[in-house]
Amino acid sequence: MAKRRVAVIGAGMTRFMHRALETPKELAWHAAHAALTSSQLKLKQIDCVVLGTAPDAFDGVHMKSEYLADGCGGWGKPFLRCYVGGGTGVYAVAQAYFQVASGIFDTALVVCEEKMSSCQPHPQAAFLTIFDPITEQPLKPNLLWIFALEQTRYMETYGITIEEIARVAVKNKRNALNHPAAQLSAELTVEDVLASEIMAWPVHRLMVSPTSDGAAAIVIAAEEVARRVSDKPIWIQGIGWSLDSAYWTNRDLAYPEYVEKAAWMAYQMAGVKEPRKEIHIAEPYDPFAYKELHHLEGLQLAPKGEAPRLLADGVFERDGDLPVTPSGGLLGVGNPIAAAGMMKICELFWQMRGEAGKRQLPGKPERGVAQAWGDLMQVGTVVVMGTEKPD
């Protein structure tokens, strides 16, 4: 049996903020409600609910999915939570895609929520518990250190300068100025970024995304439903995900092979042969400034080591050949882990529907790619969406 076509028909999100007054359930509810309103469906018309949320340690709730279930609308119906660390926000769309494409369900509400501020004094402490308890935790590593390692390796391998990396922060925080949900938008210069304090050399404070509270959600539907209820469905053309070995210390950190694997899985499904020509808009994961460049290379949107040059040439600007992170990304909008990945999916949806307000890109983007990443520099999750119905 031919698989069914699946489209995104609604999207919504909360503001991303440092510390929300809302409970985790309330954040999830706001996003779910906004997405439902946008799709013009009612909760009772939703066949299943998929939740994406990253470590339970942030919210401080064991079996967080069960706690969040009713906030997401997931009671009295099929509900599950999928989880691939930081890659969850984009992966959740893949999960919902095959749940609907399989023919088991016709509609799905996909909600991603994160409330990091519950983790005191700082959510960074929770990240100590992601490391191997025997070989790594005794060294008391933290995320900034390991990403400083990866950034150094990336810069060293390709001869990239710190100024080139800083440009990502400048671009994304500027793009976020027009995002009504943004937490850390700013008009900055490369000098401002490099003048900010060094967190772990060579990572400066303004090259790091903040910790955030927030939620984002979409509604997806099988073709029959999507056609009936939406005049502008945005089709899910390809999904891909790939998880590398837990032994990250044995990997060459200069290039994310797992992102490449995930990207080709999604491109093949979408019938994309030359990503640099066929992708009009990209939302790669940018928790750190260098990661956007690193991921663009993994996504085959720039040759290895050349993303910084393309950025300097203006290719990735809003009016460039390939607008990258027009939302403002994690650096500008904020980084409530799983919700940040979902925010990127929402951005593709709004941009391709022409509903991105002041952020609306010139021309009519017809195909976009969103990507998220997580774990121990280990997982790539990719979704390709477009205005054209897949074969």
Add this chain to the structure above:
Amino acid sequence: MSEQVAIIGIGVVPLQPTTPRYSFKEMVFEAAQKAYADAGISFDEIDSFVTCAEDFNEGISIFDEYTPDQLGCRQKPMHTLTQDGLHGIADALMQIRAGVAEIVVVEAHSKASNILTPDWLLDYALDPIYTRPLGFTPHALAAMDMQAFTHQTGITPSQCAEVVIKNRLNARDNPLAAYAVESNRTSVEASPYFSFPLHEEELARAADGCVVVVVANETTASKAAKRPAWILGTGFANDSPTIESRRWGHAEYARLAAQSAFRQAGIKTAHEIDFFEVDDTYAYKELQHLIALGLYAEPIEAGRAIESGATRRDGRTPVNVSGGALGMGLPLEAHGLYRIVELVLQLRGQAGERQLSRAKIGVAQSWRGVPTTSGAVVILGAEPPRG
């Protein structure tokens, strides 16, 4: 008609109260090796992998980091579900039907013996704002639910205690079981109350173990080394997680999950099913779940059935022939997959002394324990589904 999907291989580590000589990775490796050999495949033929695990149970945040190596899925599609293993089977089926994968591996394990303060950990599953500050053990939710259940159905606490005796007895013929100890009505009812009216002996005890299941599409399954166990239907559902608004005494999640699984399988009544493996985390839950699956016209019949022996191995509708969680032990998220293992062994005719004479269609049902209202149902058959 949708593509048929089957389980073509299983690998199991026998349940044990504690496993000091194994790391969780070694357990997963062992189960994976057994499963791949059972299915007659090599790890590089597998398209996609699913692990069911919870961070706090593992003691590691973002647990999916540690899943790939021992399963042989480096740089492959792999994701975790923070759900029971049966949700993982439903997930595998959906990936295959959607054309995303042809062979999917589902893994779940338990290293419960590593959790030094399980009840304290469970407290963290309560709503942090409205419920946790009340300072009670989540097991009390089961006790309250049992009160409502016995009150509403007329089933007696003694009938609930019979479940323990039956399942422990069944476990004595299961080499995978950790708690095949002899028990009788006195030993159960004389055990201290854990949380009234639940006796200590009516709680399944934690155990360590691992199950790996290989799920495949029709083409692969028809060439499989062993007789495939066809997935006739899957279902999963949640009731309200908020304790103020759930339906006490009634397993709504199991009813909804069963409804969808039965519909997929084209099964009209539970009487078409030969044997059941249902959740018995607390003794009364077995009866409550059988009622939710629609096995009885009136709930009180569940109490009569356990007393009359209708759900014993030699009864009319055998339930938890494996020994269930009460007899085998409760292996966290792997709970549902141990139910699947029993179904597959029975359908293949490999259940040894426990082998049922009639085992063509079996049902596995799981529940994620207190304080959740999350459950799943999988129906397996010896023959492919009817067109």
